[in-house]
Amino acid sequence: MDVLPILSTLHRHKLTAWLLILEIALTCAIVCNAVFLIGQQLQRMDLPSGIAEHELVQIQLGYVGNTPDAKAQTQTDLAALRQIPGVKQVALTRYLPFNLDGGSNTGIKLNPQQQQKTLDAAQYLGQNLLPTLGTRLVEGRNFRLSEYVDLDAAVAALNRGNLKGLPQVMIITRAIAERLWPGKNALGKTLYVGNGIPFRVIGVVAQLARHKRLQQGVEYSTVWPIRMTSADGASYVIRCAPKDRTAVLKAAVAKLKQLDPNRVVLKARAYDAVRRAFFANDRAMAGILVGVIAALLIVTALGIVGLASFWVSQRRRMIGVRRALGATRGDILRYFQTENFVLATIGIALGMVLAYAINLFLMLHYELPRLPAIYFPVGAIALWLIGQLAVLGPALRAAAVPPVVATRSV
Amino acid sequence: MFGYYLELALRSLRRNKVLTALMVLAIALGIGASMTTLTVLHVLSGDPVPGRSSTLYYPQVDPRDMSGYLPGKSQPMYQMSWIDGMNLLRAKRADRQALMTGGLVAVQPHNTMLDPFYEAARFTTAGFFPMFGVPFEYGHAWSAADDEAHARVVVISAALNDKLFGGKDSTGKTLRLSGASFRVVGVLGDWHPNPQFYDLLRKSFGENEGVYVPLSTSQDVGMNHDGSTDCWGNGGSGKNPSHTAPCAWLQFWVQLDTPSRAAAYKTFLVHYSEQQKALGRFQRPPNVRLRDVMQWLDYNRVVPDNVRLQTWLALGFLLVCLVNTVGLMLAKFMRRAPELGVRRALGASKRALFAQLLVESGLVGLAGGTGGLLLALLGLWLVRRQPAEYASLAHLDPAMLLVTFLLALGASLLAGLLPAWRACQIAPALQLKSN
Numbered sequence A: 001m002d003v004l005p006i007l008s009t010l011h012r013h014k015l016t017a018w019l020l021i022l023e024i025a026l027t028c029a030i031v032c033n034a035v036f037l038i039g040q041q042l043q044r045m046d047l048p049s050g051i052a053e054h055e056l057v058q059i060q061l062g063y064v065g066n067t068p069d070a071k072a073q074t075q076t077d078l079a080a081l082r083q084i085p086g087v088k089q090v091a092l093t094r095y096l097p098f099n100l101d102g103g104s105n106t107g108i109k110l111n112p113q114q115q116q117k118t119l120d121a122a123q124y125l126g127q128n129l130l131p132t133l134g135t136r137l138v139e140g141r142n143f144r145l146s147e148y149v150d151l152d153a154a155v156a157a158l159n160r161g162n163l164k165g166l167p168q169v170m171i172i173t174r175a176i177a178e179r180l181w182p183g184k185n186a187l188g189k190t191l192y193v194g195n196g197i198p199f200r201v202i203g204v205v206a207q208l209a210r211h212k213r214l215q216q217g218v219e220y221s222t223v224w225p226i227r228m229t230s231a232d233g234a235s236y237v238i239r240c241a242p243k244d245r246t247a248v249l250k251a252a253v254a255k256l257k258q259l260d261p262n263r264v265v266l267k268a269r270a271y272d273a274v275r276r277a278f279f280a281n282d283r284a285m286a287g288i289l290v291g292v293i294a295a296l297l298i299v300t301a302l303g304i305v306g307l308a309s310f311w312v313s314q315r316r317r318m319i320g321v322r323r324a325l326g327a328t329r330g331d332i333l334r335y336f337q338t339e340n341f342v343l344a345t346i347g348i349a350l351g352m353v354l355a356y357a358i359n360l361f362l363m364l365h366y367e368l369p370r371l372p373a374i375y376f377p378v379g380a381i382a383l384w385l386i387g388q389l390a391v392l393g394p395a396l397r398a399a400a401v402p403p404v405v406a407t408r409s410v
Numbered sequence B: 001m002f003g004y005y006l007e008l009a010l011r012s013l014r015r016n017k018v019l020t021a022l023m024v025l026a027i028a029l030g031i032g033a034s035m036t037t038l039t040v041l042h043v044l045s046g047d048p049v050p051g052r053s054s055t056l057y058y059p060q061v062d063p064r065d066m067s068g069y070l071p072g073k074s075q076p077m078y079q080m081s082w083i084d085g086m087n088l089l090r091a092k093r094a095d096r097q098a099l100m101t102g103g104l105v106a107v108q109p110h111n112t113m114l115d116p117f118y119e120a121a122r123f124t125t126a127g128f129f130p131m132f133g134v135p136f137e138y139g140h141a142w143s144a145a146d147d148e149a150h151a152r153v154v155v156i157s158a159a160l161n162d163k164l165f166g167g168k169d170s171t172g173k174t175l176r177l178s179g180a181s182f183r184v185v186g187v188l189g190d191w192h193p194n195p196q197f198y199d200l201l202r203k204s205f206g207e208n209e210g211v212y213v214p215l216s217t218s219q220d221v222g223m224n225h226d227g228s229t230d231c232w233g234n235g236g237s238g239k240n241p242s243h244t245a246p247c248a249w250l251q252f253w254v255q256l257d258t259p260s261r262a263a264a265y266k267t268f269l270v271h272y273s274e275q276q277k278a279l280g281r282f283q284r285p286p287n288v289r290l291r292d293v294m295q296w297l298d299y300n301r302v303v304p305d306n307v308r309l310q311t312w313l314a315l316g317f318l319l320v321c322l323v324n325t326v327g328l329m330l331a332k333f334m335r336r337a338p339e340l341g342v343r344r345a346l347g348a349s350k351r352a353l354f355a356q357l358l359v360e361s362g363l364v365g366l367a368g369g370t371g372g373l374l375l376a377l378l379g380l381w382l383v384r385r386q387p388a389e390y391a392s393l394a395h396l397d398p399a400m401l402l403v404t405f406l407l408a409l410g411a412s413l414l415a416g417l418l419p420a421w422r423a424c425q426i427a428p429a430l431q432l433k434s435n
Helices: A004-012 A014-045 A070-083 A129-133 A151-160 A174-180 A242-259 A271-278 A280-314 A316-324 A329-365 A375-399 A403-407 B002-015 B017-044 B082-091 B128-132 B144-148 B158-165 B215-221 B259-279 B293-299 B305-335 B337-345 B350-384 B398-424 B428-434
Strands: A056-063 A087-093 A105-109 A119-124 A137-140 A169-173 A190-193 A197-205 A221-223 A235-240 A263-270 B056-060 B096-108 B117-124 B136-139 B153-156 B174-177 B180-188 B211-214 B247-255 B289-292
Touching: A004 A014, A004 A329, A014 A280, A014 A329, A014 A375, A014 B305, A056 A242, A056 A271, A056 B096, A070 A087, A070 A235, A070 A242, A087 A129, A119 A174, A129 A235, A169 A174, A174 A197, A235 A242, A242 A263, A263 A271, A263 B117, A271 A280, A280 A316, A280 A329, A280 A375, A280 B017, A280 B305, A316 A329, A316 A403, A329 A375, B002 B017, B002 B350, B017 B305, B017 B350, B017 B398, B056 B259, B056 B293, B082 B096, B082 B247, B082 B259, B096 B128, B096 B211, B096 B215, B117 B215, B128 B247, B136 B158, B144 B215, B153 B158, B153 B174, B158 B180, B211 B215, B259 B289, B289 B293, B305 B337, B305 B350, B305 B398, B337 B350, B337 B398, B337 B428, B350 B398
Parallel strands: A119 A221, A169 A197, B117 B211, B153 B180
Antiparallel strands: A056 A235, A056 A263, A087 A235, A105 A119, A105 A190, A137 A197, A169 A221, A190 A197, B056 B247, B056 B289, B096 B117, B096 B174, B096 B247, B136 B180, B153 B211, B174 B180
16 A cells, blocks of 8 residues: 555645644553552552461551550460361561551661661561461571560660560561671571661561551561560461461450450451452542543544544545445455554654653652553553444445446536 | 624534534533542541641750761751750740640440450640640640649540540549549530641641640550650660650640741750750751641641652643644634624724634533533542552542632633634634635
8 A cells, every 4th residue: 555645635634633742642642651550559459468478367466555564464365276177377467568557667787886777677576487477498497485575675665775585586677688788698687777777687588568658668677576465556467378367267256255355356367358348449440540541542433433434424426436446345445444454654753753852751750660661562552443343334335335436526 | 882792703613513512521521520629639648636736846956976967968866855845845945835645545434234345545735735726525634733743634536525425424433444544624616737747757637636645644544655756876666665765656746826936946956955855865966847727737748749749640630631622622713704704894892803702611611611511520439449548538629619610711722812813813704705
């Protein structure tokens, strides 16, 4: 198909042609960026937590009135929970990965004299945490019972400046180990928190995501040998087979209420619900973006249909003359399709530049990486397809114009 | 004349139903999407305390050690430590002041039909209520003397009063909170500041607390703190932060009625920091901030990034819809070239044709605006079903309703300008000849 006659025709309809090109360019730019944003949201929602997500349930209790001897009560609770059929492991901790409840963080330094912290890590406190969460140790060992310190004793020691009363060891994620000591073995090394409080690394876990504030480094987490009680705000975390979760949760809540009716169940849920709630906004945003892309493509397609129909009716005589001079239906069909292809290509080329500019703007104002080049062909193909589909109807109608039209005056 | 144009426009719009429908649909979609996101943005960036926000300030000081200090760059501590909060509260240098923090209390209803439950609480001082202009349905706030006396008094929200006392006047009644007995002195009226500017770390949007207790009393009873605790140096905290530990966990607000009072207060904060540094408590050079409510909300970026992004996206969408409408309108007007040519030949001026075509595009705009309004209502309903904490606030108010129609009308008139101008350039003779 010769493009030159098409270009000369378009030259006579400059304004309309440019409008169509502009519309395609804008759509292409927005669609590229929207698809990219969806990719970002999906990537975030897919982040691994490093725990046995489908095997965990969480129960948080609140005391009404005076708190009894919290430590003794906690021991009784833990012992009773372990008796429930189906329960594999029980732990106490305050926050879980990817939760909306809150988080606890600490600055980590390599050198006690350092002014700025090297990295900001999440703190996981509580007893029997790693076996319950199902977090895999890749180096070193878990905590020994003798290494644990009670939370209230640790806080008191800290506030008195008595470093002996604090835990001495810590387990870190592989991400931290590689950030602090790249290429070296982290076991036995010392890191510092606060104003030079030393901790010896005794274990490294493969993966453990932080509670929230993911922009500080999703995989920067530390585990401390600190015992908590449910009066400290900690939750019971129970590991069981995925199919037992509902039954275990129900039995555990009943057992805990029976042991001390003087408390309120604040949370009783499977971990899946925690994660779902954390990423609910990302999911909603991805849904909105999909809706916007669909609406944009539909509007653009309708615009192409409208303009193409207009052109077809405007050029009926020309089409009739061409048909009378021997052009086949296929020639007419291909003419309109090529015309649309030419317009779409110019629009897409402009759209790419615009997409890149929008991405630069978004990078300035939001925490977004650069738009990868792969999104450009995706946007281009989508718009070419939409254009060809939209023009097909009017083009078929054009092809159906009989040659006899050429001989009529109107 | 306008009536005649209107009739012509209606007739012309009826002639190409499909094209008309496409234009109306494009405008409606664009307007619907942008009004939905603009309404959410409008609601979220609103003033939570109209009329007072410019006189309410959030003072910040920096009690930390030198570790991590970058001169000129480090922001002061986000919240107040107990010692600084108490010092500034007792200094009484502002027109009004209140020290506060968030908490969770166990409510044990007298009514045995109700199980005990946990309720969000605010532990604060007497200045809170008059300073923020909190309305009361029954009773009144507690007094500064109650703060001093660690009185066991409580103010509850209207929602909690409905739940516990069936909405009746409950002042004077006893309420058991976290194992202690409190006397209800007041029930709040209709008060829902959004964003919750006074403690953005708790949550930015949504329902405010149900229980208000004097800060001093909450500490006696050992009520649970609920909120962020930021420690520096070797500070640490268990569930309830200690008063002496180097930790910040309170919010301090002041009312300063004139700009000169605000300037004087800022000087006072600098002097306070210097004095504390001389005493050896502070180590950094004075590093203070005094932001009013809107500045504080802006600094905290309370409007979620997602909402801003959605607004940009919707405006981009509106732009595409407008370009689309310009194209369709151009097609429509050009198709009527013969008719316009006849009118020109019969003596209609270019101006008259232009006006007639603009009436037609305005009509499309009105129809699109109506459609857009319906779509915006649908969009806002969808937003309300989202899990975000601001979701329940997404409602259209009269101001936004007006904006919708002005935007739709303006957009379609704008879209009609170029095609109308182009159509008026037609040479009448040429059109008559070809026919």
